[in-house]
């Protein structure tokens with residue numbers, strides 16, 4: 001798909017529902033008794049993979065345009081799948097469902113697309129095996145396909161080497177079925193949607209510092225869940241609003257959970273003009289974001305803030321490329337094991353656009369320049385089928401001289417099927 005520079009970006013936008021929260025609402029609904037009704041569910045390919053997997057485990061799920069209804073059967077209501085479970089491109093589906101399957105009295109095989117089959121699964125195989133499950137990587141490489149043989153589980157206290165909500169959630173979900181409480185301690189707190197939503201469904205769960213503890217065998221009850229707008233999708237419009245001269249955007253109903261809001265802090269540290277309106281702190285917090293064009297400067301992004309903006313680092317790198325001065329991103333080695341190696345892929349494509357960027361072991365160094373002095377130039381972009389890379393470069397194209405061609409642009413369907421249409425509506429020339 002071809003993109004051009006724009007000189008006018010104005011208007012209001014409502015981004016689709018949060019991907020992490022949409023997955024969890026379906027999963028926790030399936031493990032609860034009674035009906036769970038989910039509105040503003042993200043109809044992206046990843047969340048549809050979660051629905052498909054739970055249907056194969058014999059959970060009835062209705063998908064009407066404006067509402068998902070999950071007919072949950074309680075903790076012991078899943079049945080052995082009649083076919084292989086296919087998580088598609090979704091790491092969240094793969095890792096979270098593994099925690100549930102680890103406790104079932106049946107065997108399941110779980111696979112996904114070529115990207116999922118390269119992503120590291122030892123991080124869940126190790127703790128779930130410690131709890132008593134048997135998980136075999138069929139290729140012998142600690143990646144999917146995984147054959148999971150469920151078993152009665154023992155509660156553990158697991159000290160994770162990575163701050164990963166997928167790892168934490170897999171262990172907590174297995175902990176629902178264990179014989180004693182299960183705790184996970186992570187180096188820094190990762191997104192806490194599982195903890196918040198499991199409590200809403202009736203689980204007993206405590207958190208202290210970077211440790212979450214779940215108590216086994218709660219009676220989970222179906223709920224009404226309204227999914228807030230995804231801050232990870234809003235991030236592209238935040239970046240566009242800051243980068244395009246004269247831009248003025250209102251992004252409505254965005255989730256601003258403090259374990260996800262690092263993009264706001266990073267953007268402000270770079271000189272970005274963002275104000276929060278209509279803040280609402282019932283359940284998952286939300287706000288409308290008002291973003292206006294701001295000349296940006298470089299910053300250092302590191303440490304505990306990294307898990308709170310991990311998926312936004314590609315678009316933050318685009319912001320850094322257009323900023324005055326140097327931006328250093330460190331402590332972000334996890335970028336290498338996302339849907340693509342996001343350090344290498346950002347370096348490849350930003351270099352093609354004329355940016356001075358270097359990969360490091362755990363991040364990147366971006367020597368930006370105000371775009372008047374040394375503008376980015378249009379290029380052929382290879383997103384490596386990674387939705388967040390494609391969207392990041394659609395934003396870079398808005399300030400690049402000449403034509404940008406995103407070769408594999410259709411991968412945005414994973415998390416934001418209408419992304420290009422929504423962006424187009426805001427570009428007034």
Ligand code: S3P
Nearest residue numbers: 020092163164165166167310311
């Ligand atoms: C997610 C957690 C993060 C994030 C992913 C969604 C989740 O992954 O990158 O897009 O929903 O739990 P990790 O847990 O691997 O950091």
